[in-house]
Amino acid sequence: MSERLLAYTDKLSAKPGDLIQVKVSSPHSGKYRARLVRMICGDDSADGPGFKTEPVKGVAESEHAARFQPVPLGSYAAIKDRKGFALASFSLAAFIWPTRLDKGEAQCILGNWDAANASGYALYLDAQGRIALRVGESAPVTLEAPLLSRHWYRVAASFDAKSGRVTLAAHRQLPYAGNPQRQIARGKAAASTAANRFLIAAWNDGAKVTAHFNGKIDSPAVYAKAQPIEALLLPPGSRGALTPRQAVAAWDFARDIPGTAVIDRGPKRRNGQTVNLPTRAMTGWNWNGTEMNWVHKPEHYGAIHFHDDDLYDCGWETDFTLRLPKTLKSGIYCLHLTQGDLEEWTPLFVTPPKGKATAKLAFLVPTASYLAYANHQMSTSWHFDELSSSRFTTFSQADLYMEEAGSLGLSTYDLHNDGSGVCHSSYLRPILNMRPKTDLWQFNADTHITDWLEAKKLPYDIITDEELERDGVAALKRYACVITGTHPEYYSERMLDGVQDYTNHGGRLMYLGANGFYWRIAWHPKLPGVIEHRRSEDGMRAWWTETGESYMEFTGEYSGLWRRNGRPPNMLAGVGFSAQGFDVASWFDRMPGSNDPRAAFIFKGVGQNERIGDFGSVGGGAAGWELDRADAALGTPPHALILATANEFPASYHWVKEEFNHSHSAVNGDTCPMVKADLVFFETPKGGAVFSASSISWAGSLAHNGYDNNVSRITENVVRRFLEAKPL
Amino acid sequence: MLSIDPTRTDLCEEFKRQPAGRHSADLHRLLDLMRWGYARGKTIILCTVPHKEWRLAKMGPRRGSKVQVDNSRVFHDHDDAVWACFRARWKEMTGRDCPVE
Numbered sequence: 001m002s003e004r005l006l007a008y009t010d011k012l013s014a015k016p017g018d019l020i021q022v023k024v025s026s027p028h029s030g031k032y033r034a035r036l037v038r039m040i041c042g043d044d045s046a047d048g049p050g051f052k053t054e055p056v057k058g059v060a061e062s063e064h065a066a067r068f069q070p071v072p073l074g075s076y077a078a079i080k081d082r083k084g085f086a087l088a089s090f091s092l093a094a095f096i097w098p099t100r101l102d103k104g105e106a107q108c109i110l111g112n113w114d115a116a117n118a119s120g121y122a123l124y125l126d127a128q129g130r131i132a133l134r135v136g137e138s139a140p141v142t143l144e145a146p147l148l149s150r151h152w153y154r155v156a157a158s159f160d161a162k163s164g165r166v167t168l169a170a171h172r173q174l175p176y177a178g179n180p181q182r183q184i185a186r187g188k189a190a191a192s193t194a195a196n197r198f199l200i201a202a203w204n205d206g207a208k209v210t211a212h213f214n215g216k217i218d219s220p221a222v223y224a225k226a227q228p229i230e231a232l233l234l235p236p237g238s239r240g241a242l243t244p245r246q247a248v249a250a251w252d253f254a255r256d257i258p259g260t261a262v263i264d265r266g267p268k269r270r271n272g273q274t275v276n277l278p279t280r281a282m283t284g285w286n287w288n289g290t291e292m293n294w295v296h297k298p299e300h301y302g303a304i305h306f307h308d309d310d311l312y313d314c315g316w317e318t319d320f321t322l323r324l325p326k327t328l329k330s331g332i333y334c335l336h337l338t339q340g341d342l343e344e345w346t347p348l349f350v351t352p353p354k355g356k357a358t359a360k361l362a363f364l365v366p367t368a369s370y371l372a373y374a375n376h377q378m379s380t381s382w383h384f385d386e387l388s389s390s391r392f393t394t395f396s397q398a399d400l401y402m403e404e405a406g407s408l409g410l411s412t413y414d415l416h417n418d419g420s421g422v423c424h425s426s427y428l429r430p431i432l433n434m435r436p437k438t439d440l441w442q443f444n445a446d447t448h449i450t451d452w453l454e455a456k457k458l459p460y461d462i463i464t465d466e467e468l469e470r471d472g473v474a475a476l477k478r479y480a481c482v483i484t485g486t487h488p489e490y491y492s493e494r495m496l497d498g499v500q501d502y503t504n505h506g507g508r509l510m511y512l513g514a515n516g517f518y519w520r521i522a523w524h525p526k527l528p529g530v531i532e533h534r535r536s537e538d539g540m541r542a543w544w545t546e547t548g549e550s551y552m553e554f555t556g557e558y559s560g561l562w563r564r565n566g567r568p569p570n571m572l573a574g575v576g577f578s579a580q581g582f583d584v585a586s587w588f589d590r591m592p593g594s595n596d597p598r599a600a601f602i603f604k605g606v607g608q609n610e611r612i613g614d615f616g617s618v619g620g621g622a623a624g625w626e627l628d629r630a631d632a633a634l635g636t637p638p639h640a641l642i643l644a645t646a647n648e649f650p651a652s653y654h655w656v657k658e659e660f661n662h663s664h665s666a667v668n669g670d671t672c673p674m675v676k677a678d679l680v681f682f683e684t685p686k687g688g689a690v691f692s693a694s695s696i697s698w699a700g701s702l703a704h705n706g707y708d709n710n711v712s713r714i715t716e717n718v719v720r721r722f723l724e725a726k727p728l
Numbered sequence: 729m730l731s732i733d734p735t736r737t738d739l740c741e742e743f744k745r746q747p748a749g750r751h752s753a754d755l756h757r758l759l760d761l762m763r764w765g766y767a768r769g770k771t772i773i774l775c776t777v778p779h780k781e782w783r784l785a786k787m788g789p790r791r792g793s794k795v796q797v798d799n800s801r802v803f804h805d806h807d808d809a810v811w812a813c814f815r816a817r818w819k820e821m822t823g824r825d826c827p828v829e
Contacts, residue, residue, distance in 0.1 A: 392773055393767035394772065403787060583749060650751070
């Protein structure tokens with residue numbers, strides 16, 4: 001397997017004077033060196049502005065002992081109490097909806113089994129996908145036939161220590177001809193009363209946690225005696241079923257859905273905690289379509305979907321701490337770690353001191369969008385990846401590492417190993433595509449903007465999505481002008497409100513990208529550094545939510561497109577996502593709006609018939625990758641000026657699917673007039689304004705010809721006017 | 729319908745001349761067929777030195793398995809690697825060598 005030096009920090013965004021914890025893993029022992037640099041441009045390609053960093057005064061280079069730290073993939077729930085589950089006789093029951101029966105390894109449903117010393121007990125799926133029970137060192141008792149994937153089953157087991165009798169059963173919710181709905185097996189075992197950790201969706205292997213379950217578990221319960229199997233198979237709450245009061249523990253996953261607690265409704269309150277954020281607010285065994293929002297009927301959302309590749313927090317030990325100088329200038333910084341031939345660049349976004357602005361201009365770094373894409377493995381998640389990109393799959397060394405390692409935690413663009421969509425993404429792990437010297441996408445593409453700001457000697461502060469989420473408009477209102485990144489795609493309600501309040505109260509927004517303000521996300525209200533997204537209803541979706549699972553567990557909000565939440569991007573930016581393609585980029589032609597006197601300042605020094613941006617390091621043009629267009633029907637303000645339009649795109653560009661309600665073939669650049677980008681300007685209340693570039697590749701053209709080109713000129717004309725106090 | 733016509737050397741030559749951008753309708757259709765479905769199991773491109781060196785490769789059966797790298801050829805131009813990948817896919821889909829070198 002390829003090797004990497006890996007690191008992450010406890011914070012992604014920090015302010016001068018903050019203490020940063022740095023967590024590092026190396027495949028080798030020995031020492032690695034660490035230094036902090038200011039990142040100007042991360043594009044190391046021959047076509048770009050060049051890789052540029054600056055040294056940082058006041059932070060000494062340091063050397064540290066290298067060590068390996070593992071990535072603990074897989075979610076589960078751990079119950080705090082152990083002794084209560086050290087039972088001679090017991091019964092276990094749960095509803096399950098298994099999703100990876102072909103894994104070829106054991107997947108534990110619940111129990112306190114420890115594989116390291118063959119003690120305790122567990123109800124689990126065996127390597128053949130059959131329900132099994134094992135007790136201590138006894139041979140497992142197993143049902144005859146494997147279960148069916150993505151079907152609800154009631155599964156149960158009882159064990160009587162005195163007789164040694166094991167009874168095991170699975171009852172499928174759906175009847176099929178020729179496929180028995182119920183299986184029962186009987187066998188013998190000897191008791192094992194070790195007080196191991198009690199886990200749901202995994203088992204112990206000494207101190208490690210293994211045998212992660214893939215799929216949903218609903219209403220797991222433990223009883224102290226060998227209960228009749230017929231009673232165990234009855235759904236909770238039905239006549240003759242066992243009650244929580246009779247239970248050692250009976251967990252109700254419909255409680256504390258936004259949190260990490262698993263709540264026991266039994267008399268001893270044997271609560272636990274989920275680990276690595278399995279997906280909650282999942283439709284349960286009894287969901288019947290009468291309610292789509294878990295907030296309104298949580299009793300139908302008593303399932304948690306566990307995955308063997310969930311990851312919230314690597315939980316690595318801190319290798320060293322770094323105190324940021326109190327005088328550190330706001331900007332993008334990177335920890336540069338080196339060990340022999342290995343190197344790692346870990347970004348850190350340094351804001352100004354709290355409550356202060358040190359420039360009139362802010363660069364709003366779209367860290368939520370960086371997280372949405374963090375460590376994506378689209379080429380193995382998507383069957384349509386090459387058709388979408390019009391390229392053969394091309395692995396970078398980072399892609400190679402993640403493919404061979406299995407994962408470093410997935411992105412919201414991916415499918416879990418069981419084929420279900422990934423809803424969570426955090427920064428408490430190394431993120432290989434949020435680095436300089438990577439593809440020109442998100443983080444690295446956005447350094448074309450910092451590079452240009454530095455080249456034009458335009459002082460700027462860094463504000464990230466975390467400050468926007470925390471402070472709302474207060475994070476922006478000190479600035480005359482706010483510049484976005486190239487692809488600020490993922491917005492929570494508070495973030496969107498913050499930017500909208502800013503432009504509604506005299507702020508000037510330069511949206512230097514495309515497909516922004518598109519998807520609705522939530523930040524976790526308590527856990528740091530993690531977002532949630534559900535790909536509901538419509539849009540250019542990497543995957544789609546299961547029916548009834550479109551409301552986010554963190555907040556209860558409906559996820560999916562902002563357009564489907566009543567706030568199309570056009571309402572804020574004047575434009576919204578129209579098309580995408582990833583093989584070549586195009587240019588803009590001036591439109592009549594560019595000759596409106598209101599736009600004269602924008603086109604100062606630009607010829608009437610000049611093609612705008614028929615050059616650049618991202619696809620060879622300023623109009624490319626993802627494109628936005630104006631549309632009054634979607635909320636583009638009536639006075640917005642369409643300054644320029646790009647509409648020369650090949651068939652590799654595709655119209656976004658939320659814009660057509662019926663399938664047909666005229667949906668690409670060769671055939672569809674909606675495949676275009678509109679450069680737009682409009683004034684906002686109280687002297688504010690919005691300029692939208694409407695193209696992800698716009699920033700890739702800024703540096704062309706030593707920053708002397710019409711994309712750079714238009715951008716500079718706008719930013720210098722937007723920084724003036726005079727109302728627009 | 730859903731197959732590649734192995735006699736269409738003109739389409740190979742068109743792709744070799746211009747691997748990205750506007751293509752004829754027939755080449756577009758051919759590339760859609762080549763790119764349909766998961767890349768796992770098909771020839772892909774691996775960048776072995778950023779911006780400088782590429783090789784052909786194939787992913788293993790699932791995430792977590794080793795990628796098989798074809799070290800017999802090293803490409804120093806990205807378009808050369810793309811062309812080699814096209815030729816490999818042609819053979820994978822038609823069972824015949826691509827008629828254009």
